[in-house]
Amino acid sequence: MWPYPKVLAHRGGGTLAPENTLAGFRTGLQFGYRAAEFDVMLTRDEMPILMHDPQRGRTLPGVGQIAETDWAQLCELDAGAWHGPSFVGERICTLEQGLDFCIGNGIWMNVEIKPGASAQAVRTGELTALAVGRRFTAALEALRDDPASPQAAVLPVLSSFSFDALMAAKEAAPDLPRGFLVDMIPDDWQARLQQLQAVALHTSHKNLTPQLARQVKDAGYALFCYTVNDAARAVEIMGWGVDAFCTDRIDLIRADAY
Ligand code: G3P
Numbered sequence: 486m487w488p489y490p491k492v493l494a495h496r497g498g499g500t501l502a503p504e505n506t507l508a509g510f511r512t513g514l515q516f517g518y519r520a521a522e523f524d525v526m527l528t529r530d531e532m533p534i535l536m537h538d539p540q541r542g543r544t545l546p547g548v549g550q551i552a553e554t555d556w557a558q559l560c561e562l563d564a565g566a567w568h569g570p571s572f573v574g575e576r577i578c579t580l581e582q583g584l585d586f587c588i589g590n591g592i593w594m595n596v597e598i599k600p601g602a603s604a605q606a607v608r609t610g611e612l613t614a615l616a617v618g619r620r621f622t623a624a625l626e627a628l629r630d631d632p633a634s635p636q637a638a639v640l641p642v643l644s645s646f647s648f649d650a651l652m653a654a655k656e657a658a659p660d661l662p663r664g665f666l667v668d669m670i671p672d673d674w675q676a677r678l679q680q681l682q683a684v685a686l687h688t689s690h691k692n693l694t695p696q697l698a699r700q701v702k703d704a705g706y707a708l709f710c711y712t713v714n715d716a717a718r719a720v721e722i723m724g725w726g727v728d729a730f731c732t733d734r735i736d737l738i739r740a741d742a743y
């Protein structure tokens with residue numbers, strides 16, 4: 486049984502706001518979303534930030550690799566102008582800011598660890614897990630001291646396409662649930678999940694079949710799909726036993742549809 490929300494806003498607020506920003510989370514809230522997926526990457530000086538692309542050019546102006554640029558330089562950049570005039574001035578969201586916002590607003594999180602390069606996988610997994618673990622320890626303490634606190638107490642799931650990053654996360658914060666992300670479900674998926682002591686398999690809905698969904702469910706794992714932007718397709722895969730999915734179209738798919 487999946488104890489978490491079933492529909493998540495992809496990259497914070499889907500495509501209705503600049504991805505992986507506080508503006509995205511706010512937009513998700515406006516559409517009734519209380520669950521979000523976002524991507525975490527390290528800068529050169531190892532600041533965990535919310536970022537999808539390993540290089541500037543699409544959501545950030547200029548050129549250069551995120552992993553080769555310090556936070557002091559990246560924090561000056563506009564992370565919203567690419568999306569449209571109403572988001573000019575939006576800055577890159579740090580992991581700390583994202584965690585604070587989501588916890589404070591009761592947004593459940595799927596934290597995708599995105600190592601810019603494979604050499605960074607272990608460090609990105611480790612630092613992301615440590616930061617999430619620390620923040621949730623504080624949130625749980627706040628909740629214990631004040632049961633009426635609006636802090637979200639539900640642990641996020643850490644996900645990654647990088648097996649090494651997730652293994653590092655497991656070492657750093659073993660109590661945080663893990664989901665292994667794959668584009669296509671590999672033959673050795675079950676061995677991988679066992680090694681990771683993962684709770685879920687996360688896969689593209691495009692490569693899923695009812696038979697594969699059944700195998701994953703029968704093995705006792707949760708099944709998460711990305712990125713479902715069509716309401717009819719969502720109904721179809723949920724009928725196969727999929728537990729949850731993320732969407733870019735928070736305007737088309739209701740957060741409480743399932
Ligand atoms: O976490 C699921 C999904 O976000 C994976 O793809 O490239 O959008 O991060 P991507």
Ligand code: MG
Nearest residue numbers: 522523524597
């Ligand atoms: Mg992602």
